[in-house]
């Protein structure tokens with residue numbers, strides 16, 4: 001078995017060893033998989049709860065790794081509902097809105113979908129976009145586009161980690177930086 005090198009992520013009192021995984025011929029990432037990490041999800045949500053804008057109506061997230069974070073952040077901020085942007089179109093959606101999106105961890109171009117019923121819920125509302133990692137900003141851009149198409153206003157953008165150049169952005173709130181690993 002070959003050794004996988006790791007990057008040590010520190011988030012408040014928590015540390016995690018993230019495996020460094022090549023995603024192309026010239027780039028590796030420290031793989032941050034929030035799914036299943038209940039402790040880190042709860043810690044991150046409580047830390048992000050302090051960085052939320054004072055006035056917002058809905059949290060909105062992208063499947064799949066943002067979902068448990070949005071769930072806990074909704075609970076902590078007393079919001080009864082949040083909205084999930086989906087990566088596939090479901091038969092139960094009514095007049096979904098869709099935009100193309102490019103992510104660094106998925107080679108084929110994807111789409112992001114907003115159920116028309118959810119679009120109606122958020123129309124004229126203030127929304128905060130929440131995600132686990134912001135990297136190229138591709139899914140954040142797509143989420144902004146969908147929110148705008150639905151007639152809602154983005155009043156905040158929060159993530160646990162900002163990866164690579166995203167750490168220089170001033171339009172997102174995040175808890176820690178994550179380096180990229182050129183090969």
Ligand SMILES: Nc1ncnc2[nH]cnc12
Pocket residue numbers: 029030031032033104105133134135163178
């Ligand atoms: N470092 C990372 N780990 C998991 N998913 C990612 N998506 C973008 N960057 C990522």
